[in-house]
Amino acid sequence: MPDNTLRNNLVTERTKTIHYAIRDVVVAAKKLEAKGQKITFLNIGDPIVYDFETPHFMIEAFCKAAKQGFNGYSASQGIPEFREAVVEKEKRINQVSILAQDVIATAGISEGIQMMMAALVHPKSEVLVPGPTYPPYLAFVRFFNGKAVTYRCIETEGWRPDIEDIRAKISDKTAAMVLINPNNPTGAIYPPKTLQAFIDLAGEYRIPLISDEVYDRLTYDQTAASTASLAKDVPIIGFNGLSKVFLVPGWRIGYMYFHHQNQELNELKEHILKQARIRICTNAPAQYAAATALHESDAYLQDVLSRLRERRDLVWNRLNEINGISATKPEGAFYIFPSIDLQKRWSTDEAFVMALLKETGVLVVHGSGFDPIFGAGHFRLVFLAPPTTLNSALNAIQRFVEKSH
Template sequence: MKISERLMRAKPSATLAVNAKAQELRAQGKEIVSLAVGEPDFPTPQHVCDAMKKAVDEGFTRYTPVPGMPQLRTAVADYYQKFYNVTAKAENTIITNGGKHALYNLFMALIDPGDEVLIPAPYWVSYPPMVELAEGKPVIVPTRAKAGFLASIEDLEAACTSRTKLLVLNTPSNPTGAHYPQDQLTEIAEWARKKGIFIVSDEVYDRLVYKPASYSTLSNFWEKYPEDVAIVGALSKSFSMTGWRIGSALAHPDLVKAMVKIQGQSTSNVNSMAQKAAIAAFEGPWDLIEKMTTAFQRRRDFAHAIISSWPGVVCPKPDGAFYMFPVLNGFYDEETPDSASMCTKILEEAGIALVPGSAFGDDRCIRFSYALDDEILKNALEKVGKVLMKK
């Protein structure tokens, strides 16, 4: 048996690998605290859970249309009207198995062999492998910590060639928490349109933005130029529904049809009962988001103060999501020469699980999640600091 070359080139998820190592140590009886988690520590709202239970009790357990229930597709379209004053229809939306699935469908629908895809780094771990699975070529665009890990038009222009087909933007960002202001986001979109470059805008953290920063989106740009951009969303982060696997895309109807073709030959419809729960989520109330943003902003502030106190560390203060991405290579040495070995050292000596920056395209850094209890977070950061300062 020979596994395809396409798959052999793809790397396994580094975040899942860290979680597996942490679980292994837990099984050995060691106390492990994970700052590697990419999900809120808040429970899914009760009214969403109740809608799921009701769907089960009523026997709503059959297939639905591949792109999702019409009521849910309309709810996604209405979301953009409610929060961004953007007019969309159900035909502009598709319901997917999480935001990751929406991204995969988009790449498969848009990329031809050899097409180049601009990916600003640090990037979410799955972008390059997904592009490669679609037989495209990831072109990594480095950004600078001192610039808040935001890509400039100059950065993008320098990486652009005649083969450039797509640009992937992520705001707020995983892993950095960096968030593009609306004017900068629109400026990049205008540049891409003039270049004939399609934008995939990953906005799954769009409601987790902290003052004084304000919300931004390319859905308004999509409304003007629907053939030039697609928006990826999800309930995973904003509604603490990571395991429910409800994602979506907002796109031109022809692109939606292409994604439906892919989905129809791969996963078919999203879990029918989870779709009922998603409708309840979109109908509200949305008070969980306010509760989460208040908690995350508080955690961000004290976590940033602790991390910034470590000698020589550069750590941009994130405006969204629930991650920090400090530059820690000043602590590397012969025994721990990179982010992966440093994460292993911290896990083994302090019992704290982190994700190496190499997984996100910047080996100088390590990703910290602050999506956990305040006291646990403070204690964990203090333990990490002790490992780093140890000589």
């Protein structure tokens, strides 16, 4: 028999460090599903999985683009029509003034995070990210041999970032600071005062500030201010995209922008553009479609938001009725991040999530997957499912948690 095995030490240490809790937990769920167990997937922030639909005008625009023949490669930075539509949208919705030359189309924010960390992270660089955070911020920093340092977000104060903790963690190795507003996984909206404090810190220490605003219009009782709208002379890098607000996560279309008065971010932009060229371009019909869609009325959002608000209230109320669980009310996005009293029953939040999955078929994500420090002892539940599904899942969670009480 020929020996077809490949050499030892085949894959790099770099790739071995990659974890993405939100999708990693699905492996266990799929195994149970294959054995016949019914699984309720409350782990992933994709509005299309349940009863939300992509607005019709988006689908029309995408089909029209493909039919009109926009199926070739596009400019690496993104087509001018898309970048100009982003400029108009950011002005109209977020009161942010940018130029089309400072916008880069990306295959979702995810690609933007990868390109940005590739450009900024030197070996041993540190990047300040929220604790807890959207996991790719941890993974990409680690991938490029840097260290993600999580700053505390204060649960008892609506998961507001602790500015003093951030200040204490800034060092000469700090390559960037990241904020996510509205936040995944906590659903927090940061008050303008907090955003201003971020801007002031970035200005004082001359550290690039990255503001991820992918949930900018998914807010309930208050709106979320955009960081760049508050920054006068401090440069800001904005990350945004169509995945969530326009309900097209599968299109893989997003953007980053450079908001700077005196072109301070030009060198960084040039190095992101080099990466954009090497990956050729992002989805061309999606760019053409988005260029039209970004100008459309957002009337469809009223219905989306009223359904989400009802689901947010439902999960928040019901989780807090469970003995051993306590949850802060989310103000935006579609996640809730409750804390669990692990008692002696579960060794970790991950053990809790796996036991919950095995016993009830309800899949949520362990909080430590969003930060081993500030996420531990929590789980993230996505409240996109219809109320009947959420109610059954919550019944199961309640029975499971209160069994020993």
